[in-house]
Amino acid sequence: MLELEHTDVPGGVAGELPNRCGDVSQVLARVGDKWTVLVVMMLAAGPMRFNALKRRIGKVSQRMLTLTLRGLERDGLVSRTVFPTVPPRVDYELTPLGRSLQTPVVALGEWAFANLDAMNEARRDYDARREDL
Amino acid sequence: MLELEHTDVPGGVAGELPNRCGDVSQVLARVGDKWTVLVVMMLAAGPMRFNALKRRIGKVSQRMLTLTLRGLERDGLVSRTVFPTVPPRVDYELTPLGRSLQTPVVALGEWAFANLDAMNEARRDYDARREDL
DNA sequence: CTGCATCCAGAGCGATACTG
DNA sequence: CAGTATCGCTCTGGATGCAG
Numbered sequence: 001m002l003e004l005e006h007t008d009v010p011g012g013v014a015g016e017l018p019n020r021c022g023d024v025s026q027v028l029a030r031v032g033d034k035w036t037v038l039v040v041m042m043l044a045a046g047p048m049r050f051n052a053l054k055r056r057i058g059k060v061s062q063r064m065l066t067l068t069l070r071g072l073e074r075d076g077l078v079s080r081t082v083f084p085t086v087p088p089r090v091d092y093e094l095t096p097l098g099r100s101l102q103t104p105v106v107a108l109g110e111w112a113f114a115n116l117d118a119m120n121e122a123r124r125d126y127d128a129r130r131e132d133l
Numbered sequence: 134m135l136e137l138e139h140t141d142v143p144g145g146v147a148g149e150l151p152n153r154c155g156d157v158s159q160v161l162a163r164v165g166d167k168w169t170v171l172v173v174m175m176l177a178a179g180p181m182r183f184n185a186l187k188r189r190i191g192k193v194s195q196r197m198l199t200l201t202l203r204g205l206e207r208d209g210l211v212s213r214t215v216f217p218t219v220p221p222r223v224d225y226e227l228t229p230l231g232r233s234l235q236t237p238v239v240a241l242g243e244w245a246f247a248n249l250d251a252m253n254e255a256r257r258d259y260d261a262r263r264e265d266l
Numbered sequence: 267c268t269g270c271a272t273c274c275a276g277a278g279c280g281a282t283a284c285t286g
Numbered sequence: 287c288a289g290t291a292t293c294g295c296t297c298t299g300g301a302t303g304c305a306g
Contacts, residue, residue: 027244027252028165028170028245029165029167031241033278034158061279062280062288062289063280063281063289063290063291064278066288067278073259074255074259074260075252076252076255086287088287088288089288090287100248101244103244104240104244105241107240108161108164108237111160111234112159115160119160119230123208123209166298184268194301195268195301196270196271196299196301197298197299199269199270200298219306221267223267223269
């Protein structure tokens with residue numbers, strides 16, 4: 001997890017964000033890990049069982065899905081409901097907090113979609129320039 | 134870097150985001166790393182020299198700042214200008230693409246700021262519940 | 267001042283096997 | 287079906303030292 005000094009930003013980041021960059025980073029550490037966003041996106045469709053989720057995401061290990069879900073549950077973004085049946089059944093569902101996270105994440109996703117070509121081109125150019133040394 | 138299967142999402146993530154979750158993840162891998170967002174935020178104030186940037190951020194190693202800046206430069210988010218003086222001077226500055234990234238990142242930052250208390254409380258509750266086993 | 271190279275500890279994560 | 291435990295690899299990232 002991140003832990004930053006309280007570096008006071010004088011300017012003010014486009015005049016909007018308070019100088020609590022540590023907070024932003026902390027949340028980004030949660031959101032930025034390998035599977036969190038995928039899980040949140042998948043759960044947007046509604047409650048889902050463990051293996052359904054696993055199949056949807058595709059190439060996630062059972063271990064990592066469990067860990068990611070535990071983390072999200074701990075942060076209050078996902079709720080976990082156990083049905084004491086046999087075989088056991090566990091449903092995962094976004095909490096209101098988790099659903100509210102979708103708004104900024106979707107915004108980021110739209111930025112990603114809109115600018116992916118530009119980024120790929122920039123990368124190609126950069127790599128090409130680095131080859132003729 | 135992430136590399137996901139092309140898992141087609143039928144539902145559609147709140148009906149907004151296309152089923153290109155891979156793209157989102159790829160960008161998140163860039164944005165989600167430890168220093169990227171901090172650097173972008175700092176550069177929001179305007180062009181900055183290497184050490185000025187380093188001092189602003191505070192507890193970043195020289196190595197990681199260099200690596201982060203190279204990555205951002207490669208992705209076309211930051212431009213690097215060398216002044217062939219002595220001692221050498223290098224200015225880093227957000228490109229238009231980099232500046233456009235601020236919008237969604239600031240949105241995420243505002244979400245973080247608004248919901249940090251809720252998340253911390255959720256964590257406390259979760260940890261407390263786990264203690265009385 | 268800037269920025270590479272090296273070394274090294276630790277985190278992240280996948281594969282596998284096992285339990286209720 | 288859901289979850290835990292263990293192993294081992296890779297990658298991150300911090301510290302240090304050297305060079306233009």
